[in-house]
Amino acid sequence: MNIATYTCEKCGMSVNSQCAKCDTPLKNKTITIDNGDKIDLVVAIGPPIMMKMVAKVSEPYKIPTLASLNTIMVDGTGMCGGCRVTIDGKVQFVCVDGPEFDAHKTDFDEMMMRLSMYKGQEKEALDKYEYNCNLEGGK
Numbered sequence: 001m002n003i004a005t006y007t008c009e010k011c012g013m014s015v016n017s018q019c020a021k022c023d024t025p026l027k028n029k030t031i032t033i034d035n036g037d038k039i040d041l042v043v044a045i046g047p048p049i050m051m052k053m054v055a056k057v058s059e060p061y062k063i064p065t066l067a068s069l070n071t072i073m074v075d076g077t078g079m080c081g082g083c084r085v086t087i088d089g090k091v092q093f094v095c096v097d098g099p100e101f102d103a104h105k106t107d108f109d110e111m112m113m114r115l116s117m118y119k120g121q122e123k124e125a126l127d128k129y130e131y132n133c134n135l136e137g138g139k
Helices: 048-061 108-116 119-131
Strands: 002-007 027-032 042-045 065-068 084-087 090-093 100-102
Touching: 042 048, 048 065, 048 108, 084 100, 084 108
Parallel strands: 042 065
Antiparallel strands: 002 027, 065 100, 084 090
């Protein structure tokens, strides 16, 4: 299995194609897990389905994997329960216990189901916003 990474030769940061720390253009390096290249940590940030797949890829290799979860949050104190996720069979709140969790222990299916609960209301709000957008003088 090959994984493409970007590493800054100047400061050692691994990020996108340009180092956020020192602005140096980064060189692409391919790591081959099957050939014994060592990976200390995988960090997944993005859509839940992508983070779930990243966790599935890294798990057989026993590579520690963090997922940065972005659930619905209302009050930021954990009292509303909107950001509730299940980690290793236990209820956690992204706003107070996270947002980073062990991706191998995260119930992504439950999280994705909870995120889809408000699709109707989100569409309704978007339609209303687009109809009454003040940036364009309204309609």
